[in-house]
Amino acid sequence: xxxxxxxxxxxxxxxxxxxxxxxxxxxxxxxxxxxxxxxxxxxxxxxxxxxxxxxxxxxxxxxxxxxxxxxxxxxxxxxxxxxxxxxxxxxxxxxxxxxxxxxxxxxxxxxxx
Amino acid sequence: xxxxxxxxxxxxxxxxxxxxxxxxxxxxxxxxxxxxxxxxxxxxxxxxxxxxxxxxxxxxxxxxxxxxxxxxxxxxxxxxxxxxxxxxxxxxxxxxxxxxxxxxxxxxx
Numbered sequence: 001x002x003x004x005x006x007x008x009x010x011x012x013x014x015x016x017x018x019x020x021x022x023x024x025x026x027x028x029x030x031x032x033x034x035x036x037x038x039x040x041x042x043x044x045x046x047x048x049x050x051x052x053x054x055x056x057x058x059x060x061x062x063x064x065x066x067x068x069x070x071x072x073x074x075x076x077x078x079x080x081x082x083x084x085x086x087x088x089x090x091x092x093x094x095x096x097x098x099x100x101x102x103x104x105x106x107x108x109x110x111x112x113x
Numbered sequence: 114x115x116x117x118x119x120x121x122x123x124x125x126x127x128x129x130x131x132x133x134x135x136x137x138x139x140x141x142x143x144x145x146x147x148x149x150x151x152x153x154x155x156x157x158x159x160x161x162x163x164x165x166x167x168x169x170x171x172x173x174x175x176x177x178x179x180x181x182x183x184x185x186x187x188x189x190x191x192x193x194x195x196x197x198x199x200x201x202x203x204x205x206x207x208x209x210x211x212x213x214x215x216x217x218x219x220x221x222x
Contacts, residue, residue, distance in 0.1 A: 035212075042115065042214045043199075043210075050208075058209075090155075102158055104157070105155060107154070
């Protein structure tokens with residue numbers, strides 16, 4: 001089925017551990033992005049990519065790295081997890097421009113202890 | 114300052130009631146999205162609007178580009194409509210999405 005596949009769904013990390021959240025889409029979308037969702041706040045953009053080999057920072061990029069080696073995949077890396085990174089993370093994809101529908105992954109609930 | 118403001122933040126309704134959720138935005142947009150997020154679940158796109166009105170079942174979404182305002186209406190609400198509804202706009206400069214903080218809707222049987 002077409003859509004955005006995001007894994008894992010849940011994760012608990014210890015402070016200082018590293019992990020990668022996976023995101024893949026099979027719709028040939030140019031634009032992929034990562035958001036975090038925290039209570040009382042709208043989704044905030046962490047990093048985004050407008051195509052393979054191109055990434056850029058969003059509103060809250062510190063502590064996160066991304067890469068876009070293929071059109072399909074856009075992993076988000078936490079190199080040294082901190083309790084402040086406890087959040088729900090969503091990956092999204094859409095065509096690069098215009099009034100086109102956005103597709104979201106199922107979300108990853110991350111707890112850093 | 115939030116680029117997207119939603120109201121109300123929380124809404125409780127009796128089954129069968131007509132519900133309206135409002136969204137105002139301050140940036141130029143190429144599209145506005147209404148999203149639904151169920152408890153513990155992912156985010157689903159309900160509507161994407163760049164003008165006028167769209168209807169899908171009991172859900173109706175309208176947008177007024179001049180006033181920078183959109184509404185999501187639910188007719189004959191049902192407990193299964195209980196969810197968080199999020200308004201998101203896509204900027205027409207840079208293509209970035211801005212999100213409202215969501216409206217938590219509870220429909221009581």
